[in-house]
Amino acid sequence: MDADAERCVAPHLTSVLRELAEATAALKPMHPKIFEDVPFVPQLVSALAEGADQYGAMAAIELGYRLQAILPLPQEDYRQDFDAVGARKFDALRGQADRILELPPQHSGREESYTLAGRAIIAHCDILIALWDGEPARGTGGTADVVSMALRRGVPVIHLAMQTGVTSRILWTGYEEFVDSTDLESMPFRLVEPATLHALAHAVIGPPTHPPTLDDLEHYLGERQRRARPRIEYPLLLALFGIKPLRRSAFASERYEEATCVEWLNFRNSCGPERFGVDVTLTDLERSFAWADQLAQHFGQIYRSGHALNFTLAASAVLIALTGLFLPRFAFPLAIAEASVIATFVANTLIGSRQQWHRRWLEYRQLAERVRPMRSLKLLGVASPPIAGRQGEGSTASWIEWYARAQWRAAGCPTGRLTDATGLTQAIVREELEPQIRYNHGSGHQMHVLDHRLHQVGIMLFCLTILSCILSVVVNLISHASHEVHLMFIVASAGLPTIGAAIFGIRMQGDFCSTAERSLITADDLTRIAKALDNPANSLARQTDLAEAAAATMLSDVAEWRRAYNLRTLQFV
Structure with a gap:
């Protein structure tokens, strides 16, 4: 990520991370019967790739996020993909990660390894933040490929534009019914604003809002052990x-x-x-x-x-x-x-x-x-x-x-x-x-x-x-x-x-x-x-x-x- 892209995306990324953390933390006092009374700590899952990944991980850590890393290759092999500056940042971030998963090398090559890492990140995230130029995929494992994969899985994507004059958006199949998840051009979206970020966090992470469904959830959480079985x-x-x-x-x-x-x-x-x-x-x-x-x-x-x-x-x-x-x-x-x-x-x-x-x-x-x-x-x-x-x-x-x-x-x-x-x-x-x-x-x-x-x-x-x-x-x-x-x-x-x-x-x-x-x-x-x-x-x-x-x-x-x-x-x- 060059200096111009960093200047463009930096304030938006910090704001998005802060709003998502605040919106999620606000759920606990709203539903005291559902969430445990423990401090909320947001988490970021990242591949720590050179550029946008490393920049996003550093911004998240500064805001109090915990870092979990999913690496497409063993650390010593993966590190060879970075220049000297990127390698130093990678080592520093790796030391701050709570968990690190290293995937094995794939016979078909590094592109397949990067694709699997993207798939793993999607599996372990609720919302994907993509620092993306909006260009179509130029191969497998890139940002566009991961964005498309996330939308097919029903994971909302916060697309933060890396160039001036391009509007940042939240893309999500959940905004409408019967959406073609493969069509990025017609994907339903909302503008990236505090209100829409709070609504997104509550929709994705918050408990059901339908009163009978919420009652059933609270009922389950209040169940006790029933060891005796009198009805035989x-x-x-x-x-x-x-x-x-x-x-x-x-x-x-x-x-x-x-x-x-x-x-x-x-x-x-x-x-x-x-x-x-x-x-x-x-x-x-x-x-x-x-x-x-x-x-x-x-x-x-x-x-x-x-x-x-x-x-x-x-x-x-x-x-x-x-x-x-x-x-x-x-x-x-x-x-x-x-x-x-x-x-x-x-x-x-x-x-x-x-x-x-x-x-x-x-x-x-x-x-x-x-x-x-x-x-x-x-x-x-x-x-x-x-x-x-x-x-x-x-x-x-x-x-x-x-x-x-x-x-x-x-x-x-x-x-x-x-x-x-x-x-x-x-x-x-x-x-x-x-x-x-x-x-x-x-x-x-x-x-x-x-x-x-x-x-x-x-x-x-x-x-x-x-x-x-x-x-x-x-x-x-x-x-x-x-x-x-x-x-x-x-x-x-x-x-x-x-x-x-x-x-x-x-x-x-x-x-x-x-x-x-x-x-x-x-x-x-x-x-x-x-x-x-x-x-x-x-x-x-x-x-x-x-x-x-x-x-x-x-x-x-x-x-x-x-x-x-x-x-x-x-x-x-």
Whole structure:
């Protein structure tokens, strides 16, 4: 960056950095229930390239920013790209960086290395500041290429012009709907002004503004550990039909962090810095996953048990009423029993609706599955988490997406030198993808068997009903049946289909067949990705693409599952 460009951009850059820091810091007192009571420190992620990168990093540090560096090459190799002045600045900035990630050299050359560094910076930033002359890309890895990549990813770009007479703008697909992210010429924009910078920071980093969504976020942050699991109707159903034995976990869970400790410890040991050179702070991600995962299990069991109980109670009420035909002397206590069953049905439904078992189960499970693959994506350094939903001004984005993004941001950049990308991806296949493949295969098989057995029992009960009706006709044709025999056939013809209908209701509400199909499809997709990742000839870019595809596949499975269950609230049946 020459002296004229520096004079042109210097006041704008300092102002932008200051306004963004102030706008972000202002979010904490606005939402005390959401943000922790710790000092806010803004962060800048930079490749520390000669010129604009180094100038921007120095300006940020002067304003109190923390510096995280992502280098396209090992330090000693990268340093050769600088002149003497640039090398001295690079060394000084490197010493002030909290974290430094060094990417390995790429076989295709330095352009590919610079492209990967740009991709990594985009993965770890919320807003990209581009000191750019506005000219089209003259190759891969340059500023124009990184700007285009950021816009395709939905990251807003603050374009600070490096020449006089050119207006600085904020480019972002979030300013309008249905935007072609590849068309820079028609990209929606706002002028770089204090008000628009504050609005941008609040839109990108601030929590959801939609009141119900904000309430759900605050509700989640206020959740407590729920180790006792008093509702065991669903686990009993699985045990009754031979799907899964009744275990201690059906009655109580471990402490949330302990429940995931073993799995995450294995991941750390297999993918840690001592093996592949890159380290990531996983403690907060692990805790976030543990809470979302265990709460999802808790409310999933309660919700499914609530449905199983409701169908059982509905059938029981009919059977109690039919029992009164046999035992007229007990009409009064049977009437009380029937009323109690109906009252329990109503109470179960109202409590489930009021406590939002259904919503909490779906949302907490989706959050857990968004956080889970972040550990692998972080280690690769270049990868980004899947994009879910539209982010923009005035959008009603899910609190789940916001919270997951906050966890990704809090984990920061990885640090260290990636020494063996192929070995790391193979470890990720073993510790991340293969367990998910086994889980989906196992879950799909269990749900298929449960659906089949419920179907068989329901059909058997309806067949017995038909047989009872036929026997009733035959008995009446052969001889005059007694009153007790008539009652027996009435009870059989009414009671058996009632139980069958309850079983079919549980089957339809549980959607076990579709769940099994989705699980098996996901397992097959992940298997193909795992095989592709196992190719030692893959470049880091290809490995990153596949890792992102795996995360997107898991997220897509959860999204389809949530859509299928979204309207299956606990209600009167």
